[in-house]
Amino acid sequence: MANQSGSVYGLTILSPIIDDPKADTSHDCAIREYLAQLDRGMDGPFAKVDSTHMARLVVMDDVVFVGTPAREEHLRSKYLVFESNFDGDLENYLTRMAMEIPELVEAVWCHCVGYPGVRDPGAFAAYMKKCQLETTFFFADVNDQTVQSTLRALKVQASVVDFIIANQGKPAADVLAAFRTFYEQVQKMPAPLPGDRGPKGPRESVPLTKSIAAHHA
Numbered sequence: 001m002a003n004q005s006g007s008v009y010g011l012t013i014l015s016p017i018i019d020d021p022k023a024d025t026s027h028d029c030a031i032r033e034y035l036a037q038l039d040r041g042m043d044g045p046f047a048k049v050d051s052t053h054m055a056r057l058v059v060m061d062d063v064v065f066v067g068t069p070a071r072e073e074h075l076r077s078k079y080l081v082f083e084s085n086f087d088g089d090l091e092n093y094l095t096r097m098a099m100e101i102p103e104l105v106e107a108v109w110c111h112c113v114g115y116p117g118v119r120d121p122g123a124f125a126a127y128m129k130k131c132q133l134e135t136t137f138f139f140a141d142v143n144d145q146t147v148q149s150t151l152r153a154l155k156v157q158a159s160v161v162d163f164i165i166a167n168q169g170k171p172a173a174d175v176l177a178a179f180r181t182f183y184e185q186v187q188k189m190p191a192p193l194p195g196d197r198g199p200k201g202p203r204e205s206v207p208l209t210k211s212i213a214a215h216h217a
Helices: 027-036 090-100 102-109 121-130 147-167 172-187
Strands: 008-016 052-060 079-087 210-213
Touching: 008 090, 027 052, 027 102, 052 147, 090 102, 090 121, 147 172
Parallel strands: 052 210
Antiparallel strands: 008 079, 052 079
């Protein structure tokens, strides 16, 4: 099904950016400046919308036609590109954005044409749907697990690696005893927080749940 891969929804939105020659700071530059300072990981805004696997915000200035014969094409305006992979249905996700991360929504989309604000989450969701493009070729590397179950699996995977490294070369009886203790610890392991980047070090794991703020120079 378009826009979905298993239980994960792939959202693609292009919102036209306001073009105001009289503005002290152009609206596209204002978006770029805000995104450049946006926190990521556990401190990122999309960690608050905990059904988010990943999210990306990009300012698109123009497009380049790639084909034969080559020809010059241009967009009528600059666009804010918003991409997100999340669990659940679209209406609920967009409504949660308006209610749970209104500061981000207001700071970014206030520079876009037709933005209705966040006082009415339903109106915001309707606006975003009007800007939505169908994600026709969507692939999710984990498409049948929630954010929470995926993060837990990644945390367990990292813990297994630690266990193997710590118990190499030990007698079988010692390894078995250590594994029993390890298994009990895994069963009691608390759920990872959204945006958690996992253990630090050379084999640092990269979670699916993260907030990515991208901007063009």
